[in-house]
Amino acid sequence: MSHSGYGRLMTTDREQVLESAAALLTRKATATMDEVARAAGISRATLHRLFAGRDTLVRAIEDMSLRRFEEALDAARLDEDEASDALRRLVAEAEPVAGVLAFLITENQLFEAEGMNEGWDRIDDRVSALFRRGQESGEFRIDLTPAWLTDALYGLISSGAWSVQDGRLAAKDFQYMIVELLLGGARRSVKR
Amino acid sequence: MSHSGYGRLMTTDREQVLESAAALLTRKATATMDEVARAAGISRATLHRLFAGRDTLVRAIEDMSLRRFEEALDAARLDEDEASDALRRLVAEAEPVAGVLAFLITENQLFEAEGMNEGWDRIDDRVSALFRRGQESGEFRIDLTPAWLTDALYGLISSGAWSVQDGRLAAKDFQYMIVELLLGGARRSVKR
DNA sequence: CCCGAATGAGACATAGATGTCTCATCCAAT
DNA sequence: ATTGGATGAGACATCTATGTCTCATTCGGG
Numbered sequence: 467m468s469h470s471g472y473g474r475l476m477t478t479d480r481e482q483v484l485e486s487a488a489a490l491l492t493r494k495a496t497a498t499m500d501e502v503a504r505a506a507g508i509s510r511a512t513l514h515r516l517f518a519g520r521d522t523l524v525r526a527i528e529d530m531s532l533r534r535f536e537e538a539l540d541a542a543r544l545d546e547d548e549a550s551d552a553l554r555r556l557v558a559e560a561e562p563v564a565g566v567l568a569f570l571i572t573e574n575q576l577f578e579a580e581g582m583n584e585g586w587d588r589i590d591d592r593v594s595a596l597f598r599r600g601q602e603s604g605e606f607r608i609d610l611t612p613a614w615l616t617d618a619l620y621g622l623i624s625s626g627a628w629s630v631q632d633g634r635l636a637a638k639d640f641q642y643m644i645v646e647l648l649l650g651g652a653r654r655s656v657k658r
Numbered sequence: 659m660s661h662s663g664y665g666r667l668m669t670t671d672r673e674q675v676l677e678s679a680a681a682l683l684t685r686k687a688t689a690t691m692d693e694v695a696r697a698a699g700i701s702r703a704t705l706h707r708l709f710a711g712r713d714t715l716v717r718a719i720e721d722m723s724l725r726r727f728e729e730a731l732d733a734a735r736l737d738e739d740e741a742s743d744a745l746r747r748l749v750a751e752a753e754p755v756a757g758v759l760a761f762l763i764t765e766n767q768l769f770e771a772e773g774m775n776e777g778w779d780r781i782d783d784r785v786s787a788l789f790r791r792g793q794e795s796g797e798f799r800i801d802l803t804p805a806w807l808t809d810a811l812y813g814l815i816s817s818g819a820w821s822v823q824d825g826r827l828a829a830k831d832f833q834y835m836i837v838e839l840l841l842g843g844a845r846r847s848v849k850r
Numbered sequence: 851c852c853c854g855a856a857t858g859a860g861a862c863a864t865a866g867a868t869g870t871c872t873c874a875t876c877c878a879a880t
Numbered sequence: 881a882t883t884g885g886a887t888g889a890g891a892c893a894t895c896t897a898t899g900t901c902t903c904a905t906t907c908g909g910g
Binding site: 492493494495496550572573574597600604605606607609610611613614615617618620621622624625626628629634635643646647648649650651652653654655 | 684685686687688742764765789792796797798799801802803805806807809810812813814816817818820821826827835838839840841842843844845846847
């Protein structure tokens with residue numbers, strides 16, 4: 467059986483490969499399968515044993531990204547407490563997923579993968595529902611549409627992921643920088 | 659001479675091709691030269707007459723993006739008035755460039771093109787200088803670093819560009835949505 | 851120490867994109 | 881109507897990434 471060491475569901479290898487692949491492909495979408503393998507620290511042969519081909523690999527990244535972000539949505543309990551607190555939890559939960567999520571957001575070649583948009587739509591609904599709830603409770607301003615706030619959140623998460631990857635931002639500041647900007651903005655408010 | 663019609667510097671053709679190419683490659687970075695040509699409404703032969711190859715094309719997109727965004731920086735007069743007003747002008751000037759800029763931001767395969775980072779660094783400096791000026795004048799809060807605000811601005815511009823392309827956001831709302839979120843945030847402020 | 855599974859290295863054929871070419875057609879200016 | 885330049889369509893050779901294979905080596909468990 468060969469347990470190959472530590473952990474979980476033996477999917478550890480796969481997921482680690484998927485993460486490094488996402489990180490690489492986000493920056494260089496035309497990277498070759500050999501570059502992907504090398505970036506993951508494995509050989510091209512092993513990469514092919516894990517994922518049949520490039521399509522399969524990309525699809526696997528998408529699947530993992532969607533699944534893990536949806537898990538983040540669950541863990542954040544978006545319905546509880548004030549909307550701003552829920553948002554804070556969401557960003558915190560999203561931090562470990564930010565890298566792969568950035569790939570998912572930018573690589574919108576999904577429009578071909580049909581079954582994909584379904585899962586993505588469901589996520590969109592949940593996030594924008596959070597913003598709508600915040601508007602209805604009077605916490606959030608109503609001149610910024612939930613759809614835009616959703617897109618903006620994705621953009622900020624991507625920016626945060628890149629900043630962390632490039633070392634311009636510490637991972638521990640990820641949540642604070644995103645949430646503070648998204649909620650409070652850059653302007654120094656007169657009173658809180 | 660064949661003026662091919664309407665104006666400017668006869669670079670109109672090239673720039674239009676570059677814009678549609680950027681729009682396509684942003685969404686599908688693995689798009690084929692034939693797809694790029696078709697998206698631009700020209701034949702693959704003509705595309706090859708305009709740009710020697712794929713590298714040349716990508717490089718041309720990068721060059722144009724940097725140049726036009728730098729022109730936007732110039733036009734925005736970042737040193738004048740309050741920093742928030744300058745930011746407002748910058749986003750407005752950036753709107754027509756948002757599409758190509760999104761390509762430039764995401765496709766960071768620049769790390770190979772050496773002469774490139776130079777121009778990019780210069781832009782980074784100018785933008786973060788604006789945020790720093792706003793902090794020093796007391797307009798902006800100081801707990802969000804200029805570097806992060808710069809990255810966040812890029813992310814929001816990308817999100818805005820995608821939202822406009824997908825029809826979720828009207829181009830005329832581009833400036834407002836970005837600036838209002840970036841400056842004021844989503845939280846309904848108590849006063850002002 | 852031995853065995854079996856997994857991996858890495860490399861060869862190989864294939865497919866698809868690329869770059870170059872030719873030729874017919876179209877369009878604009880004369 | 882004529883002419884010159886530009887374009888589109890397509891053929892073609894080439895090249896590169898891909899996918900499959902084999903074999904030697906390594907590694908971990910028994």
